[in-house]
Amino acid sequence: MSNLIAEILSVDGERPIIRLFMDGFKFRCIRCASLCCRLGGPPLSRSDITRIKRLGYDVSYFSRSASTDKVYIYRGAEGAMKDKADGSCIFLRFDSDDGRYECSVYEGRPDLCRLFPFYIIHSSSGSVLLGYIPCCRGINDPHGDSVDESYISTFLIEAIRNVLKNMHSGSSSAADDRPANRGDAISD
Ligand code: SF4
Numbered sequence: 464m465s466n467l468i469a470e471i472l473s474v475d476g477e478r479p480i481i482r483l484f485m486d487g488f489k490f491r492c493i494r495c496a497s498l499c500c501r502l503g504g505p506p507l508s509r510s511d512i513t514r515i516k517r518l519g520y521d522v523s524y525f526s527r528s529a530s531t532d533k534v535y536i537y538r539g540a541e542g543a544m545k546d547k548a549d550g551s552c553i554f555l556r557f558d559s560d561d562g563r564y565e566c567s568v569y570e571g572r573p574d575l576c577r578l579f580p581f582y583i584i585h586s587s588s589g590s591v592l593l594g595y596i597p598c599c600r601g602i603n604d605p606h607g608d609s610v611d612e613s614y615i616s617t618f619l620i621e622a623i624r625n626v627l628k629n630m631h632s633g634s635s636s637a638a639d640d641r642p643a644n645r646g647d648a649i650s651d
């Protein structure tokens with residue numbers, strides 16, 4: 464696959480071993496919300512729901528039943544984020560001061576949101592392949608952060624671990640090797 468950035472070995476180890484496939488790959492979220500949060504929210508794991516509740520939100524405000532969604536990728540889904548009437552995530556806000564979008568639960572956002580615009584695939588050898596979703600407008604932004612070993616270890620590894628855990632829990636009969644990312648997990 465051409466959109467793969469890295470292979471992560473020993474994901475659960477204290478210091479994950481990361482083999483980069485791409486040098487100089489950059490990413491910066493420009494908060495356009497054009498291909499993520501405006502297309503609806505993600506499925507939610509139990510820990511996602513707990514984090515958002517800690518921010519003071521009642522679960523009935525933001526979560527609906529996961530059974531009506533095709534959450535086959537995310538076996539451990541306990542719910543699905545509610546959408547607004549326009550189809551955007553219930554927590555998406557437009558900041559009119561700087562003309563960009565923001566997440567109103569950014570510190571507690573779900574793990575699939577933390578992972579976006581990247582996705583993971585569990586390889587047959589047990590390692591995890593990390594890819595990117597090319598339509599995200601922050602991909603290869605010249606002012607972006609380099610997505611290297613340090614970036615992956617600092618910003619992505621915790622979400623990757625949590626998403627992996629939730630991919631493999633639950634009772635769905637879905638295949639394990641489907642890529643996991645927000646878009647796939649919520650697509651109709
Ligand atoms: S993740 Fe990508 S598509 Fe979503 S707001 Fe950021 S730059 Fe835009």
Ligand code: SF4
Pocket residue numbers: 499500503504505552553554555556565566567568569572573576
């Ligand atoms: S929780 Fe935040 S980051 Fe996730 S879809 Fe909603 S607005 Fe976007």
